[in-house]
Amino acid sequence: MASRLAACEACRKAKVACDHKRPACTRCASNDRAGICIYRTTPFKRRRVSSSTPVQSPSRLPPAQPSFTARSNPYPNPGFLGSSSHVAIFNEISPQDYHASDTYHASEDMTMLMQSQSTGENILLIQGADVLRQLLNTFPLAAMKDFVTFWLETGANLALAEPFTEKCTENMTRLFTSFSQEDNWHLAYAQRLTQNSREPLQFNSTSDMESFSAQFLDQKFRWESLGIFLSAVSRAAIDISFFPPLFKTEKDQFMLRKLSTKLSDLALDIAFSLDCLNDLQLVLQYENFIVHTHVDGDQSYHSWSRLGNVVSSMFALGYHENVEKTKPPIPTFLAELRKTAWATTYSADKNVAIFLGRPPRMSKRFCHFQVPLTPTSSEQVSNTSHVEDEVIRWKIDTPICYRSGIRWATLCSALKEDVLELLRSKQRDNFNQKASIIRQKAETQWAHLPPRFHLSGTLKECSGDAFERDLLGSIRLDQLHVLFLLQLSFLDTLTEPDPSILDISDQMLSLVVDAILLRDQLVNSGIGLVWKIAHFGLPAAGIILLSMLKQHRTLTEARSSWSKTILNLGIFVAQVQVGSIVRRGDPNYALVSKATQTIERFLDSIHREGIQSPTQLPPHLGENGDWATFFGQDVCDFETDFWENLAYHPSLLASDPTLPAI
Incomplete structure (x- = not known):
């Protein structure tokens, strides 16, 4: 007697015949509903509801809740194990050295344990499904696809996920074809994404990009694929301030960025819970870290910890070894x-x-x-x-x-x-x-x-397109930054800058100011404008201000004019004040605004009184003044504390009577 087969959820709810084909039955495939053609694990088993368990309202909790195995193996995935591990030692033991009967096999108790892990609901999956429904009910999917496509047309992309961004974007509308008539469509899609994410990514030495990508596109779409698309949505919502099909106001723009980032986080968390590290998951993990540097800020602990997780996954996968000798x-x-x-x-x-x-x-x-x-x-x-x-x-x-x-x-x-x-x-x-x-x-x-x-000359003189201009500027800044750090290592204290580091700082500041003025003609080539300012511009500006305040005679002789430098500092302050770089509420506002206030106070003082020479300062505030003790931190540290200490330099205090004297 043939065993009874259960219909898929879509056919069961519609009360129509199902031919039980997998992964999608004929009826669902022909109606463009293959994405929600889900077969229950135990279709003929009724769920027991404990009398002590409170019954929640159907409006609060969907009746059909997906369940999945957090991981199919009760033991954690060990990942890469190097030459110093116990595995390297045991690999030297020949199979002939022990009896085959001693080989470990999973016991029946362990098998039952693995099966028991597949029962119950998973909160991450339900959360992911809920945010998915909220996002697609708030912002049209077709408009989000066009939004990312428009962003890609500007020359921007996700640096590591670049080969997959467009593919994942195109397949979004193919996957989510019909869901408005289903009450629990979001749960069905979440379960399908989870089932696909469990599957290992197969490849061999002759595989190509197309065959590899086919394993996570179309009806094999995974949480990782969705996360890559959402990372692109978040990045586009940061770079593009006006896109009428999706948002016209800052509030709606912020909501899109918030929802897409939240669902990207959940997509990554669900993929991690399956305990099957792979290349696509690592790509998503890195791009998720980059998104959080924009959303949470470059100083945020959340961003820093996510980078640590990327490094951990890198080591666990063994990609710190020679990948060509795999x-x-x-x-x-x-x-x-x-x-x-x-x-x-x-x-x-x-x-x-x-x-x-x-x-x-x-x-x-x-x-x-x-x-x-x-x-x-x-x-x-x-x-x-x-x-x-x-x-x-x-x-x-x-x-x-x-x-x-x-x-x-x-x-x-x-x-x-x-x-x-x-x-x-x-x-x-x-x-x-x-x-x-x-x-x-x-x-x-x-x-x-x-x-x-x-880069020959200024950014404005560069004849390339927006992406090329930005990349050439970033390359030059990285080169100057190496020389800047090297020259910084020769300084015994930050208060004693020499002519060499001043020249490098001038070049860095000029290049950053050019990027600020030409920001509408640049496309993020991997280093965003705010990161250019925080990582390159602020340390350069700090060294320049210290040298001006200190006013060594050797420096004034070597640098007869500060006019261009002062102009660059003034441009930087003006652009921050009008909100063209960061605005109140932005994640990096505190860092940039604190530095701007100190620079502005300095510019006010020199415009009112001129730059004082050491002989004009009081004896206890001259070249050996006690103010230098405020800079006791590491010479590479140019964070907020640096600017707070610099703000209390005696020359700046003298220009602002409202500030207390030291």
């Missing part, structure tokens, strides 16, 4: 994706560590240094005797694209790590020699970079 061999496109993931995470780790003054989490001493190839290039990184000797050769026709920017940022980050180690070194015996080696590497890297990547 066994069995992986396809070229996937090796490049993994190298890109390592490179951009490594670069972000170094820059965030410098910005926050915290220890970096990734060290190239424990990683295989690797950078991605560009679409039309075949450059290789040649490691000679040690990873510190990495040298990259660029082809003359290397395209200006995201991966080129990531390659350059990674090379600069390696030098920044060397500078950080130099700053932390307790031994100053070989300091000058080590610093000279770092400087030589920086100059060699710049010389090897194709001439078309060298």
Whole structure:
């Protein structure tokens, strides 16, 4: 006697015949409802409701709640296990050394435990389904797709998810075809996404990008795919301030950004709960971190902790090792994706560590240094005797694209790590020699970079498009930042800047001010405008203000005119004050506004009284004044405390009678 087959949920609710085909029955497939063709795990088993459990209102809790296994294995996924782990030792034991009967097999008790984990509801899944319904009921899906497409047409993209952004966007409207007539359509879709996300991503040495992508598109759409699309929506809502099909006011723009970010977070959390790390999940994890730097701010603990999670996943997947020597061999496109993931995470780790003054989490001493190839290039990184000797050769026709920017940022980050180690070194015996080696590497890297990547003149004089102009500016800022940090390491105190670091600071500030003035003619090529200001502009401005306040005679002789520098500082203050860069309520407002107030107070003082020389200051506030003790923090720290301390410099206090004297 044939066993009884259950109809799918859509056919069961409609009370029509179902042919039980999987993954979608014929009726659902022909009606463009394959996305909600879900088969229940235990269709003929009634749920028991405990008498002690309060019955919730149907309006508050959907009657059909999806359930899924948080993970199919009771043991956690161990991920990559390196040469120092116990696995490396046990792998040396030959199978002949022990009896086959001693091999471990799962017991019946363990099998029952695994089955018992599949019962009950999962709160993350229900939350994800609810936010999905709220988002799509508030903002039309077709309009969101057009919104992301418009954003992509400007030249912007997600730096790491670039190969998948457009694919995931196109497939959104194919997946969500019909749901308005179903009460619990959001729960059905959530369950389908979860089922798909459980499936491992298959590939072999001959796989290509199309066959790999097909595993998470169309009816195989996953939470990771949805998260990538939502990350693009969030980023577009940050870059584009007016898009009538979706929003006309700041309130609606903020609501779109909030909902898309929240659902992206839940998509990532649900994917994590399945305990099956994969390449697509890592891509989403990194892009989610970038979104939070925009939403929560660059100083936010939430952003910093999410970067730490990306680093943890990177190590757990083993992508800090040489991905080209993976066994069995992986396809070229996937090796490049993994190298890109390592490179951009490594670069972000170094820059965030410098910005926050915290220890970096990734060290190239424990990683295989690797950078991605560009679409039309075949450059290789040649490691000679040690990873510190990495040298990259660029082809003359290397395209200006995201991966080129990531390659350059990674090379600069390696030098920044060397500078950080130099700053932390307790031994100053070989300091000058080590610093000279770092400087030589920086100059060699710049010389090897194709001439078309060298910014000649100002950003305004650059003849490229918006993306190219922004990328060339970012590349130059990264180069200057390496030299800035290196020169900073020679200073015993922040109050004693020398002419070399002043010249570098002037160049950095000028470039950042150009980016501010040309912001409508630039497209985010990987480094946003606010990050340019916070990471490059503010440290440069801080050094310049310190030198002006200190007024060493050697500096005034070397720099006969401060007019251009003062003009750049004035432009920076004016742009912040009118709200063109950050506005009250923005995540980075506190940092930028505090620095702006100090710069403004300084500009007011020099316009009223002129720059005082050391001989004009009171004796106790001269070159050896006690105000220098306020700068006892690390020489790389230019956060809010720096600007608060600088605001109490005696010269600035004298210009504002409302402030207390020191």
